[in-house]
Each structure stands twice: as C-alpha cells, then as structure tokens.
Amino acid sequence: MATSGQDVTQDDVARAAGVSRSLVSLALNGSPKVAEETRRRIAETADRLGYRVNAAAASLARQQSRTIGLVLPNLRNAFFEQIAHTLGDATSAGDLALFVTVGSEQPEVLHRAIESLLSVRVMGLILVSPWLPDEDLIAIGEEVPVCLIGRRSPGGRVDSVRVDEEAAARLLIGHLTGLGMRSVGYVGPRVVNDTSRFERESALRRAARATGLTLDVRECDEDAGPAVRDLLQAHPEPLGLVIHNDILAIDAVPVLRETDRHPGTDVALVSYDNTYLARRGEFSLTSVDQPEDVLGTTAVRLLRERADDATTRSRDVVLEPTLAIRDSSDPAGSASGH
Amino acid sequence: MATSGQDVTQDDVARAAGVSRSLVSLALNGSPKVAEETRRRIAETADRLGYRVNAAAASLARQQSRTIGLVLPNLRNAFFEQIAHTLGDATSAGDLALFVTVGSEQPEVLHRAIESLLSVRVMGLILVSPWLPDEDLIAIGEEVPVCLIGRRSPGGRVDSVRVDEEAAARLLIGHLTGLGMRSVGYVGPRVVNDTSRFERESALRRAARATGLTLDVRECDEDAGPAVRDLLQAHPEPLGLVIHNDILAIDAVPVLRETDRHPGTDVALVSYDNTYLARRGEFSLTSVDQPEDVLGTTAVRLLRERADDATTRSRDVVLEPTLAIRDSSDPAGSASGH
DNA sequence: CTGAAAGCGCTTACAG
C-alpha cells in the first residue's frame, strides 16, 4: 500500500498535498464538508506516504475512542470464539476496533484487565457471561457503556443480550419427553458466582416440573464424566441428560458408550451452544443453538446507542433459541424427519 | 477503591494535593526524583479522587504505549489459551497491558486487526504461529517490534521463541520405536501457509529416517478421524500415530477404540501441546509439552529489548521440549515407570 | 526535590 515512513503525521500529508492540516483530518474522516475531488487527492497522498492515524491522539482529541473491549471468561468454549469473530466483523464494519481480554478465575486479574481497557478509554465494554457480582457490573457501567452477552442485565446502566433460557429449557425438555424420557438429569460446572449456570438450572427445573418431571442436578469439575456416571446409576429408567455446554457434553459420550443403554430410547444426551464440537461426527450432539451473529451485532448496537446517550435505561434483549437435533438424542433421526 | 468522578485528570489531583501537575505525573510514575512522603500523599489523593491515567494521552506524550498486542490464529487450541494467560501475567508484572486479537482464515481480517494494533501504537506485537508469509512478517517488523511464538524468525527485525522441533521429533520417534512400533504415521491439518505444520512434518521425517523408519503423512480437515482410519488400514504392523496437536488427536481416540489393535503394542498415539485435553482421563494422551510460561516471558523480554534498541539483529530462541507419557501410547505405564 | 512550559498528533468549533 505504501512506503512506510516511520511516523507520518497529518502534517506531512497536508504539506505534501498542499492543504491545511485540518482539511486532512476532515477528508480522512469522510466529512461531507470536503469536496470529493479534494478528499480523493488527500486520501491518495496519505496512502502514498504510508500515513496511519495515531489512535491515541485521535482518542485524546475526540475525548472518545473508537475501540470496544471484549471480555471473555476463558477460551475453552468454542462459543466464545464464535462471539469473538462475530464481534470482530461487526466492529470493523462499523469502523471500530475490537480488543479482547481473556478473563481468569482470579477476580484480581480480571479487574486489572478491565482497568487497562478503561485506561485506554474504550467506547464500551462487552462482557460475555461474566463471573462478577451484579454490583461490580453496575459500578463498571457507571464508568463506561457496558453490554452483557448471555447474562441478564443487573440494572443500572448496563444492557444485555441473551437467549431466552426459559424457551431453551422448554425446547430441551419437550424434545426429551417427546422421545419418551422419564427423568431428566442436569450436569453443570461447579463455579462460584456463575449466574448463567443458575439461570439455566432453574429454567430447566421449571420446564421439567411443568411436564411432571423432576430435575436431578449434579455438579462437575473439568471432566463431566463422573457426574454422568452418577446420574446413569441413579436412574435406570429412560433418562434425558442435559449438559451445561458442548465441551462438557463430549465427556458424556465415552461414558454412554460403556453402558448398555440405547441412545434414543434408554438415554438421550443434549447440551447447549451448538459449537463445532457438537457438529463433529464423532460426537453428533443435540444442542441448543444461540444465534451468535445476532448476539454480537445487537451488543454493538446497544453499546453505540448508550455511548450516544448514557442516560438510557437498562435494556435486556432476549432472543429465541433453536434446537439442533442430532444422533446423541435421536440416532434414528426420527425427530428431524418430521 | 475510590469515588469515581467521571474523568479526573492529573490537574484535579495536583490541585487537591496542592502540588504542580508535573509532580503528580512524576509521583504516579514512581520517579525517584520525588520524595517518598510526597509520593505517598499524591498517590493517596489520586486514589481518593478515583484518578485513572488516560492511556491515550500518556501514549501520545511518551511517543510509546505500554501495551503489547497478541495475535492468535484462532481460539480452538487450549495451547493458545495457556499462552494468553502466561502473557497476561508477564505483561501485568511488567506494568504493561495486553490486547488480544483473534485471527481468522481471511488474511484481510487479520491485516485489519494488526492495523488496529498499529494504530494504537502498541509497544510490540507477539504473533503465535501466524499464517502470514515471511515477507509480511518482515514488513510488520519494520513498523514495530515483533516476536513470533512457535515459528522460526524469518529474519529482518523479527525475533522468535519456539520449541526445538527437531528435538521434539526425536523424543516422539524415540518413544515410539522404544515401544516397538515399526511404522510412523503423521496427521496434520490441511492449511495453506502454515509453516509450523511443515517444520513439524519435516522434523519428524528426518527423525524417522534416522532410525530407519519412514513417515507416512496424511492431511485432515476439522476431523482427524478419517485420516487416522486410513493410516490404520495402510499399516497392519505396529504403528506409531503422531497427530499435529491434542485437539486433533482426540478424534483418533474413538477410532482406535473401534479397532482390535492393542494400545501400547499394536498402536501408540502421541501428539503435541500437552493441553488439558491430553490430561483428561478419557483421552490420556502422550503429548509433547511446550513450556508456555518460558515462551511467554521470553517473548515479552525480547520485545522489550527490541523496543529499546530497534536495530538489534533478529534473534531465534529455541527451547527444549519434554514428553508427557500417558496411556495413549503406554497404557501399562512401563515407560513412565523407569 | 519541585514548578513553568513546550509538545505529542489529532479534532473541532469558529470565522471566512
């Protein structure tokens, strides 16, 4: 694109193009006040000189940066990757930059990461299923526009986008009872402060109760295998197994293989997120699909709106999930056949 | 920590503490020119007022930012998460911030991400196994200090840290021949421009040849299963299976389970990265361990040195790998028993 | 050990 002088400034461009410094700024930012022909000439000169805006200077002058910060709880879930990609596209389409920060179990590390983001005066923060308590989120919301993904807004100035957990629970329970399952077991991660975990669990409990079933809950650590084994032993009757997410659900696959229970009739395995793991032939998991693209673009939109008007009341956008049905619950494909 | 005024500046702190603006700056940056007692009083005032440095302004004034950019090829490998965490620790220990960018198969997206990083004038860039051609890396190195992880430096002003692929290959091949394997198959991802893939493959080939074996290479897409099945069919003799990384290697596990070949005697499965997937009981993979912490801290150090002296010749730090031996190659534990 | 002053590169009213 250009010969790169170490640090070309707008001054250099202005001089080379024979115009004033401010005109360069206006032209490069696509102001309508600049004649098209002039704009083109300036853009060309900038390109030739290898000019690249100094984001630090721009942020400072504009009192507002053009980057948004994404805070992920970890990288162990392909769902997060999807979100990161979607947001990458959504932001660059909106001429914004995206910086990702990877959380940690240690709140201290997380807070430091958020501090860095605030120090660069990001335009806004998107937090995916954060482990922080409500009051922390509200406090951060006082400093900068915040949008949560996958967790209900705690109020304050914080927005959120998420999939309807009640609807997801009804989809799963409906699917399982439709297959003739008589009990439902749920395996979730043993994590403190994981609101999403508890929302999911109670939604499932309500949906199960509504159809006259009870929900048997187990917690697991890194490996969901033992919890699944437990549930199988406790429930000789046809059992629906709901696992908190795909990555944990794959632990259930070898466990089921060891047993003599028939997939689809004696036992049915379902999970959440519908990531590439669920789609793999070896696993073929029935899984709740979250529309990552809609989640991502909505989050960016909410952030923008809040950046323009910080007083906006907290909003909570709820999306409808769908269910991707696969072999793990329905090997014959009878359900998808309808 | 503090009552947060929307945007407290050093000016406010100076006024509140009854000192000059520059003294605040010096004190907050820990300059030895400031009396300890004064420093403490200023720090306290800053805290009370909820002061947070404006990184944009600081970068601009200092002509150099305190953040480094990490570019990951994707998030599908737990090894990348390890690296991200290690770097997070290493940077915050060095009072730097870390911004992560997640790559994409599309070079265009990747270039845009790198552009954002360059726009904020990052102190340096760490790229993990990048898919970019050598000349692109060298070009980026002209603009900013660059350190590669997991890929040999292409020269120019670019540094690198990586594990010795030749040594890793010798470890694996040695382990497999020690178990009595007569052939070695390698499964790697079908990716264009993945230098690490080719380095690994040719190192294995050399190591195999050195012990009188040949290496049978297969490519795979998302699922390594079919390639593994191929290799098993082609090699009825005791076969060592080397898979490019843990996440692909777990695809081999169910395939091996289907066959009647005995793990440890008829077939031995090994891979790279030694992530949490390899450690899981269900998989228990023998895997080449890369010392993420050393990789990370070394990368940060190299970047720092290059930031101080951009003319430094390209450096290539090579680390010794170790092999974590598990059931997938040695179910009896005979090897680890030594 | 401390303060006054210039400057980092950009944006944005303001005046023409």
Add this chain to the structure above:
DNA sequence: CTGAAAGCGCTTACAG
C-alpha cells in the same frame, strides 16, 4: 468549501 487556533491529558527536558 477551506484555514488558523485552541485544546484533549499527559510527559519531559529545563531551570531553579
């Protein structure tokens, strides 16, 4: 449609 000027919040010689 274009330019001169002020200012964003910080750092850093420089002079005391």
